[in-house]
Amino acid sequence: MSEPNDFFKQHLAQTTPFPFGIKVDYAKGSYIYDTEGKAYLDLISGIAVSALGHGHPKILEAIKTQSEKHLHVMVYGEFEQEAQNNLAKELLKTLPDNINSFYFVNSGTEAIEAALKLAKRVTGKREIIAFKNAYHGSTHGALSLSSNEKKKAPFEPLLPQVKHIELNNLEHLDHISEETACVILETIQGDAGVRFPTKAYLQALRKKCDETCTLLIFDEIQCGMGRTGKMWAFDHFEVVPDLLVAGKSLGGGMPIGCLMADRKLMLQFSVNPMLGHITTFGGHPLVCATAAAGLKVIREEQLLKALPIKAQLFKELLQHQEIKEVRQLGLMMAIELENEEKVQQLVLKGLEKGVLLFWFLSTPNAFRLAPPLNISEQEIREGCQTILELLNDL
Ligand SMILES: Cc1ncc(COP(=O)(O)O)c(C=O)c1O
Structure with missing residues (x-):
């Protein structure tokens, strides 16, 4: 993963001391690509913004x-x-x-x-x-x-x-x-x-x-x-x-x-x-x-018709002993773990593995998923597989 550079840190107002800092080159579909060509599967859509993925x-x-x-x-x-x-x-x-x-x-x-x-x-x-x-x-x-x-x-x-x-x-x-x-x-x-x-x-x-x-x-x-x-x-x-x-x-x-x-x-x-x-x-x-x-x-494109199947797929795939609860309606999801430390670790490891997960402002023991509504079933499987592997390593 590329490190945020000094210019970004010094001249762009920061909202936390620990920005993700991905150097974005371009984004397409459900992926964001950094300047070194690394792909990130976007499971948060810029916090529920890019609902049609990128570059529709x-x-x-x-x-x-x-x-x-x-x-x-x-x-x-x-x-x-x-x-x-x-x-x-x-x-x-x-x-x-x-x-x-x-x-x-x-x-x-x-x-x-x-x-x-x-x-x-x-x-x-x-x-x-x-x-x-x-x-x-x-x-x-x-x-x-x-x-x-x-x-x-x-x-x-x-x-x-x-x-x-x-x-x-x-x-x-x-x-x-x-x-x-x-x-x-x-x-x-x-x-x-x-x-x-x-x-x-x-x-x-x-x-x-x-x-x-x-x-x-x-x-x-x-x-x-x-x-x-x-x-x-x-x-x-x-x-x-x-x-x-x-x-x-x-x-x-x-x-x-x-x-x-x-x-x-x-x-x-x-x-x-x-x-x-x-x-x-x-x-x-x-x-x-x-x-x-x-x-x-x-x-x-009747995106809402396909949505329950995608939501169900997340639900079925995200089963792991580290997951305490999944709160979900459609593609709005909170995955609760045992504590804040595990959530921190998971989100940061996700970044290394090329899967974007994110925290909540005031719910420290859960991470959020809000993928594009048009994410494919294949991408859901890929993202959940990575999450499960990361959970195995906690
Ligand atoms: C439910 C809700 N209301 C209001 C806002 C504020 O929106 P904005 O960040 O566009 O000002 C947000 C942003 O996260 C939100 O989730």
């Missing part, structure tokens, strides 16, 4: 076509742009009737900020309820939703009036009251180590929000766009949110975030005050073109 021809074609038409022409919202319209049309095909208006921004955390603002604007209330072990992003508002005191403390003061409740704890629903503007939940919690609500719990949560005029926000930045085997994770539960937030793989490999809501709610951003939420680059035409192309690929 339809994505490249969309980039070429749009770049020859135009790039940025005006701040978001002023001009009508075909690429934005096309993305909205693709999204509409996948969503329930009450989610019909789209605000495109540049990242997941930005879309979360927009959702919190819209909830305050629509309800006139201030209290926000989030979940223990949630992750919604790293900007001030999104960070306020985290219950990780260690990560939050150095940046306080953050947003006031944020409470945290436990997932699947019906008694905790009593904290939701007439004072609550919104409840925000990752439909499947990602960074908590892939944790699921029960259907009964989500339905009770929906009911409580209705009773208290509280908006229910689902964050599907990680679990949406087909990752769990349905287009949206909430499709598994027969519960529909008031606001929906997406990002990551929605951009087809380009940076995006999207707040979705009923038009009646979204209109509140344009009055009292006008320009209630604004962005320069949100809805960038190149990004919208690739995002629309990506959704079309999922639909036309």
Whole structure:
């Protein structure tokens, strides 16, 4: 494996003292290649981003076509742009009737900020309820939703009036009251180590929000766009949110975030005050073109049809005495080992062996898998075989 060079370490801001540091040359399909020609099987997709693998021809074609038409022409919202319209049309095909208006921004955390603002604007209330072990992003508002005191403390003061409740704890629903503007939940919690609500719990949560005029926000930045085997994770539960937030793989490999809501709610951003939420680059035409192309690929190549077989294959192959638990819905997976040290060792050894695995921010005794949705069965077998060999050596 190539070592990160000094220029990278000195001049590119670091987020940890231990970056993977692969010197990327190019990426194709389910593999990333370094400058020495070594191939890495990508079982994390840049943390659930490259859902169509790397260099999908339809994505490249969309980039070429749009770049020859135009790039940025005006701040978001002023001009009508075909690429934005096309993305909205693709999204509409996948969503329930009450989610019909789209605000495109540049990242997941930005879309979360927009959702919190819209909830305050629509309800006139201030209290926000989030979940223990949630992750919604790293900007001030999104960070306020985290219950990780260690990560939050150095940046306080953050947003006031944020409470945290436990997932699947019906008694905790009593904290939701007439004072609550919104409840925000990752439909499947990602960074908590892939944790699921029960259907009964989500339905009770929906009911409580209705009773208290509280908006229910689902964050599907990680679990949406087909990752769990349905287009949206909430499709598994027969519960529909008031606001929906997406990002990551929605951009087809380009940076995006999207707040979705009923038009009646979204209109509140344009009055009292006008320009209630604004962005320069949100809805960038190149990004919208690739995002629309990506959704079309999922639909036309029927990727979700093949997904349960792939998910099952991972489940069958990943059996080993070192594996304590596999939490999985579709291709969103947490593999729990005995302790943090074993996870560290496994992920780093994976890197040496050419298989990309990754950790969770706040679940130290598990590693994550989020491969491209179009990964082949052969690649799954190859990746799992390497993982099993690494587990043998722990
Ligand atoms: C569930 C969830 N919400 C929000 C975010 C933040 O998205 P971004 O990193 O694009 O700001 C992430 C990123 O990992 C996420 O997984």
